[in-house]
Amino acid sequence: MKKVFVISALITFLMAFTLPQQKQKIVFFGDSITQAGVKPGGYITVLGDLLKQKNIQDELIGAGIGGNKVYDLYLRMEDDVLAKNPTTVVIWVGVNDVWHKKTSGTGTDANKFEGFYNALIKKLQAKNIKVLICTPAAIGEKTDYTNELDGDLNKYAAMIREIAKKNNVALIDLRKAFLDYNLANNPENKDRNILTTDGVHLNDKGNQLVAEQMLKALYK
Amino acid sequence: MKKVFVISALITFLMAFTLPQQKQKIVFFGDSITQAGVKPGGYITVLGDLLKQKNIQDELIGAGIGGNKVYDLYLRMEDDVLAKNPTTVVIWVGVNDVWHKKTSGTGTDANKFEGFYNALIKKLQAKNIKVLICTPAAIGEKTDYTNELDGDLNKYAAMIREIAKKNNVALIDLRKAFLDYNLANNPENKDRNILTTDGVHLNDKGNQLVAEQMLKALYK
Amino acid sequence: MKKVFVISALITFLMAFTLPQQKQKIVFFGDSITQAGVKPGGYITVLGDLLKQKNIQDELIGAGIGGNKVYDLYLRMEDDVLAKNPTTVVIWVGVNDVWHKKTSGTGTDANKFEGFYNALIKKLQAKNIKVLICTPAAIGEKTDYTNELDGDLNKYAAMIREIAKKNNVALIDLRKAFLDYNLANNPENKDRNILTTDGVHLNDKGNQLVAEQMLKALYK
Amino acid sequence: MKKVFVISALITFLMAFTLPQQKQKIVFFGDSITQAGVKPGGYITVLGDLLKQKNIQDELIGAGIGGNKVYDLYLRMEDDVLAKNPTTVVIWVGVNDVWHKKTSGTGTDANKFEGFYNALIKKLQAKNIKVLICTPAAIGEKTDYTNELDGDLNKYAAMIREIAKKNNVALIDLRKAFLDYNLANNPENKDRNILTTDGVHLNDKGNQLVAEQMLKALYK
Numbered sequence: 029m030k031k032v033f034v035i036s037a038l039i040t041f042l043m044a045f046t047l048p049q050q051k052q053k054i055v056f057f058g059d060s061i062t063q064a065g066v067k068p069g070g071y072i073t074v075l076g077d078l079l080k081q082k083n084i085q086d087e088l089i090g091a092g093i094g095g096n097k098v099y100d101l102y103l104r105m106e107d108d109v110l111a112k113n114p115t116t117v118v119i120w121v122g123v124n125d126v127w128h129k130k131t132s133g134t135g136t137d138a139n140k141f142e143g144f145y146n147a148l149i150k151k152l153q154a155k156n157i158k159v160l161i162c163t164p165a166a167i168g169e170k171t172d173y174t175n176e177l178d179g180d181l182n183k184y185a186a187m188i189r190e191i192a193k194k195n196n197v198a199l200i201d202l203r204k205a206f207l208d209y210n211l212a213n214n215p216e217n218k219d220r221n222i223l224t225t226d227g228v229h230l231n232d233k234g235n236q237l238v239a240e241q242m243l244k245a246l247y248k
Numbered sequence: 249m250k251k252v253f254v255i256s257a258l259i260t261f262l263m264a265f266t267l268p269q270q271k272q273k274i275v276f277f278g279d280s281i282t283q284a285g286v287k288p289g290g291y292i293t294v295l296g297d298l299l300k301q302k303n304i305q306d307e308l309i310g311a312g313i314g315g316n317k318v319y320d321l322y323l324r325m326e327d328d329v330l331a332k333n334p335t336t337v338v339i340w341v342g343v344n345d346v347w348h349k350k351t352s353g354t355g356t357d358a359n360k361f362e363g364f365y366n367a368l369i370k371k372l373q374a375k376n377i378k379v380l381i382c383t384p385a386a387i388g389e390k391t392d393y394t395n396e397l398d399g400d401l402n403k404y405a406a407m408i409r410e411i412a413k414k415n416n417v418a419l420i421d422l423r424k425a426f427l428d429y430n431l432a433n434n435p436e437n438k439d440r441n442i443l444t445t446d447g448v449h450l451n452d453k454g455n456q457l458v459a460e461q462m463l464k465a466l467y468k
Numbered sequence: 469m470k471k472v473f474v475i476s477a478l479i480t481f482l483m484a485f486t487l488p489q490q491k492q493k494i495v496f497f498g499d500s501i502t503q504a505g506v507k508p509g510g511y512i513t514v515l516g517d518l519l520k521q522k523n524i525q526d527e528l529i530g531a532g533i534g535g536n537k538v539y540d541l542y543l544r545m546e547d548d549v550l551a552k553n554p555t556t557v558v559i560w561v562g563v564n565d566v567w568h569k570k571t572s573g574t575g576t577d578a579n580k581f582e583g584f585y586n587a588l589i590k591k592l593q594a595k596n597i598k599v600l601i602c603t604p605a606a607i608g609e610k611t612d613y614t615n616e617l618d619g620d621l622n623k624y625a626a627m628i629r630e631i632a633k634k635n636n637v638a639l640i641d642l643r644k645a646f647l648d649y650n651l652a653n654n655p656e657n658k659d660r661n662i663l664t665t666d667g668v669h670l671n672d673k674g675n676q677l678v679a680e681q682m683l684k685a686l687y688k
Numbered sequence: 689m690k691k692v693f694v695i696s697a698l699i700t701f702l703m704a705f706t707l708p709q710q711k712q713k714i715v716f717f718g719d720s721i722t723q724a725g726v727k728p729g730g731y732i733t734v735l736g737d738l739l740k741q742k743n744i745q746d747e748l749i750g751a752g753i754g755g756n757k758v759y760d761l762y763l764r765m766e767d768d769v770l771a772k773n774p775t776t777v778v779i780w781v782g783v784n785d786v787w788h789k790k791t792s793g794t795g796t797d798a799n800k801f802e803g804f805y806n807a808l809i810k811k812l813q814a815k816n817i818k819v820l821i822c823t824p825a826a827i828g829e830k831t832d833y834t835n836e837l838d839g840d841l842n843k844y845a846a847m848i849r850e851i852a853k854k855n856n857v858a859l860i861d862l863r864k865a866f867l868d869y870n871l872a873n874n875p876e877n878k879d880r881n882i883l884t885t886d887g888v889h890l891n892d893k894g895n896q897l898v899a900e901q902m903l904k905a906l907y908k
Contacts, residue, residue, distance in 0.1 A: 099319040100360065103367060129353030129790070133570060137354045140320065147323060168839075174846050178839030179828075186834055350569070353790060388619075394626050399608075399618030406614050539759040540800065543807060569793030577794045580760065587763060 052086040054246065055109050057101055058120040061165075061229055062092025069232060074239035084247070089114065097125045097136050098144040105151060117152050118200070118242065119145075122164035122188065123228055126180045142187055149195045159195075160245055163188050163203035165238070168219045168227040171210045175219060175227070200245045202238060209237060272306040274466065275329050277321055278340040281385075281449060282312025289452060294459035304467070309334070317345045317356050318364040325371060337372050338420070338462065339365075342384035342408065343448055346400045362407055369415045379415075380465055383408050383423035385458070388439045388447040391430045395439060395447070420465045422458060429457060492526040494686065495549050497541055498560040501605075501669055502532025509672060514679035524687070529554070537565045537576050538584040545591060557592050558640070558682065559585075562604035562628065563668055566620045582627055589635045599635075600685055603628050603643035605678070608659045608667040611650045615659060615667070640685045642678060649677060712746040714906065715769050717761055718780040721825075721889060722752025729892060734899035744907070749774070757785045757796050758804040765811060777812050778860070778902065779805075782824035782848065783888055786840045802847055809855045819855075820905055823848050823863035825898070828879045828887040831870045835879060835887070860905045862898060869897060 056062050056072055065072035072090050079086060091108045093100070098121050109117055122141075129135030136144075145161075152159050163185040168175025175181075185203040192199035206223055214222045223234035230238060276282050276292055285292035292310050299306060311328045313320070318341050329337060342361075349355030356364075365381075372379050383405040388395025395401075405423040412419035430442055440447045443454035450458060496502050496512055505512035512530050519526060531548045533540070538561050549557055562581075569575030576584075585601075592599050603625040608615025615621075625643040632639035650662055660667045663674035670678060716722050716732055725732035732750050739746060751768045753760070758781050769777055782801075789795030796804075805821075812819050823845040828835025835841075845863040852859035870882055880887045883894035890898060 099323070099364075102323065103319070103364060128357075130573060131571075132357065133349030133353045133355050133793070134357045134360075135354050137348075137352065140354075144319075144323060172842070172846075173833045173838060174842040176840045176843055178833060178842070180836045180839070182832070182834040182838070183836055186832075350793060351791075353573070392622070392626075393613045393618060394622040396620045396623055398613060398622070399620070400616045402612070402614040402618070403616055406612075539763070539804075542763065543759070543804060568797075572797065573789030573793045574795050574797045574800075575793050577788075577792065580794075584759075584763060 050115075052116050052246075053089065053112070053114045054086055054116040054118065055089045055091050055112055055114040056118050056120065057105075057109055058092040059096040059124055060092065060094035061123070062090060062120055063094050064229060065092060065235075065238075066090035069235055071230060071235040071238040071242065074235050075242050078239060078243050082247075095124055096121060097128065098122070098141050098148070099136065102144050102148055105148065109152075110155065114157055116158040116160070116246070118160045118162065118246075119148060120162035120164075120200075120202070122181075122184050123167060126164070126177055126184055127167055127228075129180070130177065138183065138187065141184060142191065145188070145191050146195065149191070149197060153195070153197075160198040160200055161188060161192055162200040165202040165206040165234075166224060166227060169206070169210050169214060169222045169224060170217050170219050171207065171214055172217055198245055200241050202241060205237060205241050206234075270335070272336050272466075273309065273332070273334045274306055274336040274338065275309045275311050275332055275334040276338050276340065277325075277329055278312040278338075279316040279344055280312065280314035281343070282310060282340055283314050284449060285312060285455075285458075286310035289455055291450060291455040291458040291462065294455050295462050298459060298463050302467075315344055316341060317348065318342070318361050318368070319356065322364050322368055325368065329372075330375065334377055336378040336380070336466070338380045338382065338466075339368060340382040340384075340420075340422070341365075342401075342404050343387060346384070346397055346404055347387055347448075349400070350397065358403065358407065361404060362411065365408070365411050366415065369411070369417060373415070373417075380418040380420055381408060381412055382420040385422040385426045385450075385454075386444060386447060389426070389430050389434060389442050389444060390437050390439050391427065391434055392437055418465055420461050422461060425457060425461050426454075490555070492555045492686075493529065493553065494526055494556040494558060495529045495531050495552055495554040496558050496560065497545075497549055498532045498558075499536040499564055500532065500534035501563070502530060502560055503534050504669060505532060505675075505678075506530035509675055511670060511675040511678040511682065514675050515682050518679060518683050522687075535564055536561060537568065538562070538581050538588070539576065542584050542588055545588065549592075550595065554597055556598040556600070556686070558600045558602065558686075559588060560602035560604075560640075560642070561585075562621075562624050563607060566604070566617055566624055567607055567668075569620070570617065578623065578627065581624060582631065585628070585631050586635065589631070589637060593635070593637075600638040600640055601628060601632055602640040605642040605646045605674075606664060606667060609646070609650050609654060609662045609664060610657050610659050611647065611654055612657055638685055640681050642681060645677060645681050646674075710775075712775045712906075713749065713773065714746055714776040714778060715749045715751050715772055715774040716778050716780065717765075717769055718752040718778075719756040719784055720752065720754035721783070722750060722780055723754050724889060725752060725895075725898075726750035729895055731890060731895040731898040731902065734895050735902050738899060738903050742907075755784055756781060757788065758782070758801050758808070759796065762804050762808055765808065769812075770815065774817055776818040776820070776906070778820045778822065778906075779808060780822035780824075780860075780862070781805075782841075782844050783827060786824070786837055786844055787827055787888075789840070790837065798843065798847065801844060802851065805848070805851050806855065809851070809857060813855070813857075820858040820860055821848060821852055822860040825862040825866045825894075826884060826887060829866070829870050829874060829882045829884060830877050830879050831867065831874055832877055858905055860901055862901060865897060865901050866894075 056065060064070050067073065072088050076088050089112060101121055125136035125141050149159050164181055167177045167181055189199060210222055220227045221231065223231060223237060225231045276285060284290050287293065292308050296308050309332060321341055345356035345361050369379050384401055387397045387401055409419060426443055434442045443451060443457060445451045496505060504510050507513065512528050516528050529552060541561055565576035565581050589599050604621055607617045607621055629639060646663055654662045663671060663677060665671045716725060724730050727733065732748050736748050749772060761781055785796035785801050809819050824841055827837045827841055849859060866883055874882045883891060883897060885891045
């Protein structure tokens with residue numbers, strides 16, 4: 029009897045080190061930036077490559093749709109996220125909520141942005157899904173606060189930092205990461221072509237930076 | 249055998265006239281216009297009085313919140329509508345979806361308006377709730393199509409008429425009713441004070457007209 | 469003495485019929501629609517052809533710049549109009565004043581539109597230049613008042629009609645002409661391709677219609 | 689000969705200190721902030737008091753009208769500025785050009801802002817009038833770049849600094865002065881009540897600060 033127990037314990041002990049942990053199923057939930065993330069070179073693809081190098085076999089699923097604002101995520105969450113039974117969801121939204129105010133008069137009021145964001149998180153947490161949320165990275169890469177929408181985007185980024193705190197979810201502060209990178213690498217104060225192709229959508233360096241930020245937050 | 253059948257049929261026939269039908273529980277789901285509808289003189293209050301005169305004992309519940317757009321209704325539908333177990337829901341929304349484009353850059357894109365509206369109806373129909381939907385009545389009462397937002401409001405009203413058809417729900421065409429009334433009663437082409445106090449919110453005549461339109465649609 | 473007088477009077481009388489009247493120099497002052505008007509097939513070119521058929525030798529000068537609003541005309545009037553010593557100026561502006569509210573948040577307030585328009589006319593009239601003004605033709609060609617900007621465009625067209633009256637200048641009511649034409653020729657309620665290529669800019673039929681309207685107003 | 693020269697030089701030297709210089713006539717040309725500037729406690733009034741203390745007898749004239757954008761200044765410059773034969777004009781405009789994009793869709797495009805501003809300066813300089821121009825101070829006083837319109841306002845302030853350089857006119861950098869003051873005196877990151885009552889219009893401290901900035905620029 030004793031022998032059996034010892035061997036069994038030994039096996040369990042060894043398995044903990046050699047067998048894979050429960051595989052995570054991570055859904056990336058967002059807008060056009062995330063829609064592009066699953067393409068070759070996209071941030072989700074890059075992150076997948078980083079995971080392979082580390083022998084992590086988690087499943088990464090893109091759920092980005094161009095033009096999406098926070099309430100669009102809410103509308104399609106059941107079909108596009110919950111139906112996939114994820115263990116983890118990374119939400120990255122906010123650029124269109126600010127940008128569309130200017131381009132089509134259909135942005136999102138700050139208080140409603142907050143209301144929908146909280147509702148998203150609550151629905152996910154109610155299913156025991158781990159949630160991480162991101163600040164919007166950039167609409168324009170200038171570093172002297174003259175990108176036209178900097179003020180409003182900073183305001184929404186600040187809201188998201190608060191939402192993370194209040195809901196006790198991890199924050200991936202892409203806005204800070206992008207600004208820090210640009211302060212170091214954009215001496216000519218250009219509005220694009222540092223981490224983005226057009227001020228918003230990621231170029232290769234941008235995809236690399238986002239993948240690294242995600243890796244750090246998901247596997248710390 | 250035959251006798252029993254005749255008596256049974258007779259009882260059924262009498263019951264149809266003498267026994268109360270199942271009481272309806274009607275939720276009015278909308279924006280500030282509906283929020284004001286439950287006040288003294290409001291359209292829901294007026295409708296309640298009309299029902300009393302007809303000895304109808306249906307329950308009328310106001311669920312309007314100022315500033316609401318179609319997606320705000322979607323966000324609070326479970327708490328404010330489904331939780332009340334209504335038999336019937338009247339949706340009246342759209343003014344803010346158009347108006348806020350101009351006043352704060354936070355209106356609702358046409359295709360997203362349609363998407364959320366369809367989602368609202370589907371969720372209610374899935375619970376076997378009877379749905380009626382209204383066109384937005386007015387933003388300005390001028391009859392020569394010079395109210396600043398007439399074009400866009402007509403466009404959204406046309407969308408709602410299509411949504412009613414496609415989803416097979418009853419339509420209460422308040423926009424048509426308001427225009428017809430103004431064509432007959434607003435010879436000076438005023439922008440308010442015919443059916444509204446400010447071009448949007450109802451005065452006494454407006455509350456009366458809406459109550460009558462609702463009565464006709466709910467009890468035809 | 470008497471004889472001389474009679475002969476002189478006779479000559480004068482004959483000259484009135486046989487000698488050319490003073491040649492008009494007409495500047496067409498406007499936005500992208502007028503900028504395209506001088507191209508082959510453009511409304512100014514078409515009007516020039518109509519004049520040649522009638523043996524009228526007036527000079528037609530295009531002074532349209534894409535994106536112009538009423539205050540842009542005011543800023544460049546000295547260089548682009550007065551410097552050319554015209555006898556006649558046709559002003560056609562208004563589409564961008566309305567449209568840019570939606571597309572970039574930089575349209576023109578109604579009261580300021582009126583103020584600049586009056587200032588334009590006064591400066592031209594002070595130089596004894598004959599002025600004709602046009603209503604904006606269309607932003608969308610649907611006939612059921614569901615073009616998104618119909619309300620505001622109708623409001624600005626109504627203002628221009630008033631401005632014409634108050635300043636005693638001729639009106640070329642292109643908005644009315646376009647609506648009448650569409651009511652007769654656009655049974656499918658299309659938003660373009662009747663008189664325009666995109667709801668705003670003229671196709672061949674549109675250029676023909678505008679040229680005819682201008683001809684009628686300039687040579688009645 | 690020599691004696692005469694010495695005496696003449698002496699007189700000239702003494703006159704420089706004892707005779708009054710030519711009195712300046714300074715027009716302050718702007719929007720609602722300048723309209724309030726002539727009221728008791730307003731920045732022009734405060735500046736006038738400072739001048740009295742220094743025994744400077746220049747004439748200060750307010751020419752501010754609420755809601756004015758750069759093109760409104762251009763429209764009324766002849767009547768409200770040139771007609772007064774000023775020696776000096778201080779232009780302070782820009783808040784509404786940015787703000788009205790959001791509140792009514794009628795702000796001013798950046799390139800047109802620049803065009804009208806240059807035209808203003810050229811017209812004044814053509815009359816040998818000394819010109820000073822100001823950056824817009826604030827729409828919100830927060831110091832962490834989360835005032836909603838910070839980005840666009842910074843962009844327009846940067847344009848004005850360039851305009852000053854290119855036209856060789858003095859710059860009064862109120863935006864910088866306000867930000868510096870707030871960085872030192874607004875530790876709670878409030879959006880108003882430091883130098884303004886509402887984020888835009890000046891309180892007593894704001895009027896004092898602006899008067900001092902104007903004094904320094906006008907009398908250096």
